[in-house]
Amino acid sequence: MNKNWSLSQEAFDALLDWLDSDRELAGVKYEQIRSRLIKIFTGRGSIDPEELADETINRVTSKLTEIQNEFTGDRARYFFGVANKVHLEYLRRKTPQPQSALTDAVRAELEFRCLERCIAWLSEEDRDLLLKEYGAKGQTQADRRKALADELGISLNALRIRVYRIRTALKECIEKCIQDSL
Amino acid sequence: MRAFLLGTLDRDHKAQFEERILTESSVYEELLIDEEELIDQYVTGGLSALEREQFESHFLITAERQKNLRFGKLLYKYAISQVDLTVRGPSPIPVRSFSFLRAPVRRWASLGLVAALVGAAGIIIIRGFVNRREAASVVQETTSVVTVTLQPGSSGTQASTAQRVNLPPRGVEVKLELELTHSTFRNYKSELFRENKSLKISDELTIESKGEQRVVPFTVTGEMLSPGDYQVKLSGVLDSGADEFIDNYPFRVIE
Numbered sequence: 001m002n003k004n005w006s007l008s009q010e011a012f013d014a015l016l017d018w019l020d021s022d023r024e025l026a027g028v029k030y031e032q033i034r035s036r037l038i039k040i041f042t043g044r045g046s047i048d049p050e051e052l053a054d055e056t057i058n059r060v061t062s063k064l065t066e067i068q069n070e071f072t073g074d075r076a077r078y079f080f081g082v083a084n085k086v087h088l089e090y091l092r093r094k095t096p097q098p099q100s101a102l103t104d105a106v107r108a109e110l111e112f113r114c115l116e117r118c119i120a121w122l123s124e125e126d127r128d129l130l131l132k133e134y135g136a137k138g139q140t141q142a143d144r145r146k147a148l149a150d151e152l153g154i155s156l157n158a159l160r161i162r163v164y165r166i167r168t169a170l171k172e173c174i175e176k177c178i179q180d181s182l
Numbered sequence: 183m184r185a186f187l188l189g190t191l192d193r194d195h196k197a198q199f200e201e202r203i204l205t206e207s208s209v210y211e212e213l214l215i216d217e218e219e220l221i222d223q224y225v226t227g228g229l230s231a232l233e234r235e236q237f238e239s240h241f242l243i244t245a246e247r248q249k250n251l252r253f254g255k256l257l258y259k260y261a262i263s264q265v266d267l268t269v270r271g272p273s274p275i276p277v278r279s280f281s282f283l284r285a286p287v288r289r290w291a292s293l294g295l296v297a298a299l300v301g302a303a304g305i306i307i308i309r310g311f312v313n314r315r316e317a318a319s320v321v322q323e324t325t326s327v328v329t330v331t332l333q334p335g336s337s338g339t340q341a342s343t344a345q346r347v348n349l350p351p352r353g354v355e356v357k358l359e360l361e362l363t364h365s366t367f368r369n370y371k372s373e374l375f376r377e378n379k380s381l382k383i384s385d386e387l388t389i390e391s392k393g394e395q396r397v398v399p400f401t402v403t404g405e406m407l408s409p410g411d412y413q414v415k416l417s418g419v420l421d422s423g424a425d426e427f428i429d430n431y432p433f434r435v436i437e
Contacts, residue, residue: 032207035210036203036204036210037204039203039210039213040200040203040204042243042244042246042247043186043187043189043196043200045189045240045243046243046244047243048244049244049246074205076204076205077201077204077205079204080200080201080204111252111256112256112259112260115256115257115260116260119260130257130261131261131264133222133261134257134258134261134262140228141219141222141223141226141228160219161211163218164214164215164218167253167257170257171253
């Protein structure tokens with residue numbers, strides 16, 4: 001790929017068209033592919049998975065004129081092939097990265113304050129659920145979850161998804177709170 | 183999925199699994215949930231030593247996951263505090279009360295109040311005690327265990343004013359109950375010193391509730407104690423396995 005190649009609006013539009021003729025659906029597919037590529041690169045131990053995911057997408061986009069009439073099947077699979085190549089190149093040029101700096105006490109205090117504030121905004125039911133996740137000492141996570149699911153009368157998987165969503169919302173709230181406080 | 187997250191999946195299975203991540207929404211969503219659960223297991227000590235090593239060397243490689251771990255630790259710390267606090271009374275502790283306890287001046291004021299109450303209780307109890315000449319901490323004897331409650335003393339307690347404990351009989355165990363002002367650890371470590379010489383270390387100690395007070399029990403044998411000055415160093419055990427100093431508990435054994 002030409003190193004000077006960059007994703008123009010026109011090229012990006014062409015990529016979306018290739019992913020789906022419905023622009024809205026194409027946007028969703030683009031986001032899905034990007035986030036999943038990030039997970040794949042993360043699983044391979046890449047320190048900067050976002051950069052590799054973007055590089056993969058850029059390469060696919062730059063080859064669209066060649067592939068859009070030839071490639072058939074699930075478009076996501078094509079990204080996977082390109083991702084493998086991008087990753088190999090990454091391994092050749094990989095350099096050690098510095099460890100992230102330890103967070104200072106002031107930040108820790110701020111995080112805790114934001115956590116308290118954000119937890120207070122959760123519904124009582126969600127807050128109880130989250131705290132019960134860590135409830136009884138001496139129980140494994142699986143035991144706690146099973147007891148909780150029984151108590152709530154829902155399946156274990158439904159409980160896992162629910163806890164995940166509460167945590168994600170809480171995490172976003174804390175990040176926003178920290179940003180606003182800085 | 184766990185093997186993928188910990189970097190132990192073999193090459194062929196990994197390639198197959200990666201392709202499924204890209205093409206199957208359910209696999210990707212399950213992966214997101216499993217990531218959070220793995221972090222929880224790490225934070226709560228639910229991983230084996232090998233898994234912990236793999237988690238630290240492989241899973242934590244990206245900044246995003248390090249941030250998620252930080253969130254997991256924060257949430258765990260908060261949840262444990264809330265669980266411990268709710269043990270103390272029938273009504274839930276309001277969220278803001280935790281900040282109150284963490285404010286240094288107020289915390290020491292609270293500590294002072296608790297110490298004063300315990301001291302007052304001690305004075306009443308020791309009236310019936312064999313040795314009436316010396317002030318002593320709250321001591322209860324059973325046939326084989328002597329229980330001694332110690333207050334933290336890092337705020338400048340001198341040896342001359344350290345809590346006094348009667349020399350226990352030979353052949354009994356001495357249960358030292360180390361009072362806590364607040365608790366944020368699942369496990370604790372205690373070390374008994376006499377003149378800077380370590381006599382005993384215990385780790386994996388957990389909190390006990392004693393009425394409204396929370397204590398860390400640390401048991402030593404009566405033979406370890408003879409008249410003189412002692413100190414117990416209490417630390418919290420971090421998720422990483424490292425210790426974080428909490429307080430010293432000085433006491434003097436008298437005949």
